[in-house]
Amino acid sequence: INAETLKSRFVKRNKSCFACAVACGKISVVKSATYGEFTVEGPEYETLFAFGSLCGNDDLESIIKANEICDRLGMDTISAGNAIAFAMYCYEKGIITQEDTEGMELKFGNGQAIITMLEKIAYRKGFGNVLAEGVKRAAEIIGRGAESVAIHVKGLEPPGYDPRGLKGVALAYAVSCRGACHLRHMAYRPNLVGQRPFGGGTINRLSYEGQAEMVKELEDFHVIVDCMVLCKFVCLPIIGPILWDELTKLYSIITGIEVSKESLVKTASHIQTIVREFNLREGLSKKDDTLPQRFFDEELKTGASKGEKVQREEFEKMLNEYYKLRGFDEVITW
Numbered sequence: 001i002n003a004e005t006l007k008s009r010f011v012k013r014n015k016s017c018f019a020c021a022v023a024c025g026k027i028s029v030v031k032s033a034t035y036g037e038f039t040v041e042g043p044e045y046e047t048l049f050a051f052g053s054l055c056g057n058d059d060l061e062s063i064i065k066a067n068e069i070c071d072r073l074g075m076d077t078i079s080a081g082n083a084i085a086f087a088m089y090c091y092e093k094g095i096i097t098q099e100d101t102e103g104m105e106l107k108f109g110n111g112q113a114i115i116t117m118l119e120k121i122a123y124r125k126g127f128g129n130v131l132a133e134g135v136k137r138a139a140e141i142i143g144r145g146a147e148s149v150a151i152h153v154k155g156l157e158p159p160g161y162d163p164r165g166l167k168g169v170a171l172a173y174a175v176s177c178r179g180a181c182h183l184r185h186m187a188y189r190p191n192l193v194g195q196r197p198f199g200g201g202t203i204n205r206l207s208y209e210g211q212a213e214m215v216k217e218l219e220d221f222h223v224i225v226d227c228m229v230l231c232k233f234v235c236l237p238i239i240g241p242i243l244w245d246e247l248t249k250l251y252s253i254i255t256g257i258e259v260s261k262e263s264l265v266k267t268a269s270h271i272q273t274i275v276r277e278f279n280l281r282e283g284l285s286k287k288d289d290t291l292p293q294r295f296f297d298e299e300l301k302t303g304a305s306k307g308e309k310v311q312r313e314e315f316e317k318m319l320n321e322y323y324k325l326r327g328f329d330e331v332i333t334w
């Protein structure tokens, strides 16, 4: 399940949003003995992750079909893939059985089971009705220890960046107001590239040093990007092309008001505080700024981050550093 195979077997052409020179979209055509013939936009990275590696599934046709079903029936591929992978984990651990799944062998790697379960989720049929609630609530409904193995932050299932090998992402998932989201910060980019997002040297993805400062600046930048309704893919940390300087120029061109980076950061910080206060009012507080226990307990078994997990003490230090930088302890009554 890599770009080369995808391109050689399925991608027919690029697709662009209006007037964008990047044209990051892909149109894929599938002619499958199992899933029939269909055309779909994608799959992109997160979909390949969610229905591919996360579900132990290397069948590209089923991944693209899952993409098509999600698009057509209005489901998020990251959350849907996570819900099915969670069910597969529960099945293999004996937390759920074929009695729960109406006889379905919900094992990792079963591409056809993914497709069947996706349809059940969309139409809230059988066990699909439970998974349609998302991982957090599904775990609560299942019980039998499912909550302790469920992977989510504040009820949101994570995208394809494992925080055990990216310590900035670990902090960013934990503090993000909507949970394990990558778009509020895009901390995975500087962590993966090993460079600070807006200049100023290097950053080590496996170290806890400097991550709080980086996450704060990334959040501030991206909240302004969101307010200006800009595409994230043209505001990429490190390479831009739109970074702080361009953002201030764009703001001035559109509004006629001259702004500096400092004034935008001040506005961004204000927005972050208001969003925090909204969450507090709705019952989410400091205790929710954390990660699933498994990221603290279970080391990665293979790959470039083999042996890594999130160290609780270091994580707490990073968290406190972040609160201090945000000034939350002074302005928010937790």
Ligand code: SF4
Pocket (backbone or CB within 6 Å): 015, 016, 017, 020, 021, 022, 023, 024, 025, 231, 232, 233, 234
């Ligand atoms: S970079 Fe953004 S605006 Fe351009 S085609 Fe991709 S999603 Fe659309």
